[in-house]
Amino acid sequence: MFPIRAAGDLEDLLRAAKGYAVVAAWQANGLFAALADGPRPLSELPGDPRALANTLPVVRHLGLVVGEGHHVGLSALGRELLEANDLPGARELETLDDLAKMGAVVADGGPVRDDEGNEKVTDGGVVLDDPERFARFLDMLYGSSERSATVVFEWLRPHLPEHASMLDVGGGHGRYARVFADHGHAATLFDFGPVIDYARDRHGDALGYVAGNFREADVEFGGPYDVVLLSNIVHGEPATMNRTLLKRLAGHLKPGGFIVMKDMFLGSRGRDPGNAVFFGLTMLYHTRAGASPDLDEARGWLEDAGLGEVRVTTLEGFELVRGRKIGS
Numbered sequence: 001m002f003p004i005r006a007a008g009d010l011e012d013l014l015r016a017a018k019g020y021a022v023v024a025a026w027q028a029n030g031l032f033a034a035l036a037d038g039p040r041p042l043s044e045l046p047g048d049p050r051a052l053a054n055t056l057p058v059v060r061h062l063g064l065v066v067g068e069g070h071h072v073g074l075s076a077l078g079r080e081l082l083e084a085n086d087l088p089g090a091r092e093l094e095t096l097d098d099l100a101k102m103g104a105v106v107a108d109g110g111p112v113r114d115d116e117g118n119e120k121v122t123d124g125g126v127v128l129d130d131p132e133r134f135a136r137f138l139d140m141l142y143g144s145s146e147r148s149a150t151v152v153f154e155w156l157r158p159h160l161p162e163h164a165s166m167l168d169v170g171g172g173h174g175r176y177a178r179v180f181a182d183h184g185h186a187a188t189l190f191d192f193g194p195v196i197d198y199a200r201d202r203h204g205d206a207l208g209y210v211a212g213n214f215r216e217a218d219v220e221f222g223g224p225y226d227v228v229l230l231s232n233i234v235h236g237e238p239a240t241m242n243r244t245l246l247k248r249l250a251g252h253l254k255p256g257g258f259i260v261m262k263d264m265f266l267g268s269r270g271r272d273p274g275n276a277v278f279f280g281l282t283m284l285y286h287t288r289a290g291a292s293p294d295l296d297e298a299r300g301w302l303e304d305a306g307l308g309e310v311r312v313t314t315l316e317g318f319e320l321v322r323g324r325k326i327g328s
């Protein structure tokens with residue numbers, strides 16, 4: 001789809017946005033669910049008849065719905081996406097609503113504001129005074145981290161001593177730390193106090209826990225550790241904070257130990273890969289100073305922290321940047 005090559009490609013982008021909005025609206029209004037038991041006439045579906053008649057061709061065009069005339073049924077793909085809970089819905093409609101505020105964000109800066117003018121800002125997706133919401137967010141990340149947590153562990157495995165100690169900074173749901181613990185290593189989760197309470201309910205004694213705010217100068221991380229992991233953390237902070245934090249964390253490494261950043265980094269031309277490019281918008285919208293980090297800059301943070309053997313590896317949709325404490 002990208003880069004665009006002609007004016008017509010812009011039309012396709014707009015069409016994609018319209019199609020996405022229609023699918024999310026059908027889902028948010030329970031229209032796909034209403035077809036779960038089999039095909040029905042359009043007139044039996046909830047919603048404004050003219051709006052249903054005008055949006056039906058769109059969901060048909062996208063291949064989610066089949067049937068002729070005003071008779072409607074789910075396609076095999078539509079059913080699969082519905083059952084897997086993979087269709088966009090009310091939350092994505094809210095995202096589209098926020099995206100319509102891009103003009104104001106570009107003019108005045110992020111975070112994006114709600115209709116009352118309040119900033120929709122988070123700490124790496126977490127809003128501490130709304131435990132139900134942050135639990136939902138961390139549950140979602142826990143679910144989506146199954147594969148990446150294993151991939152990160154397997155990538156580090158050949159470099160780990162027996163019974164290694166690891167610190168998962170901003171570990172949240174704890175899935176990354178837990179893979180280390182399940183393989184006989186001592187894994188410690190660092191996060192805000194309320195998030196630690198949430199993680200302790202999930203993992204109990206399988207992990208160690210340290211509560212704190214990594215932005216504070218006198219924060220205690222414990223250790224020293226063989227591995228310090230920052231998974232999806234540096235994109236939420238400004239470069240100055242990342243440089244300071246990595247320096248601090250380097251002081252909690254054992255000789256030969258590693259700091260590892262897992263993230264979506266921007267390449268040197270600042271236009272790829274697509275996941276980092278577009279994720280930067282989420283950071284603009286929902287953090288005070290976050291951005292998709294620049295890969296070369298991130299290597300520099302590790303070097304400035306006194307680490308050597310800085311290596312970058314691209315794995316499944318993300319990069320791992322690692323530096324090693326050489327000497328004592």
Ligand SMILES: C[S@@+](CC[C@H](N)C(=O)[O-])C[C@H]1O[C@@H](n2cnc3c(N)ncnc32)[C@H](O)[C@@H]1O
Pocket residue numbers: 123124125126141142145169170171172173190191192195212213214215230231232233236
């Ligand atoms: C995007 S989540 C990443 C969770 C996990 N590392 C992962 O990759 O799925 C960011 C996590 O960092 C934590 N966090 C953000 N700012 C923090 C801070 N200043 N001090 C401690 N934890 C923080 C959040 O509470 C949240 O659990």
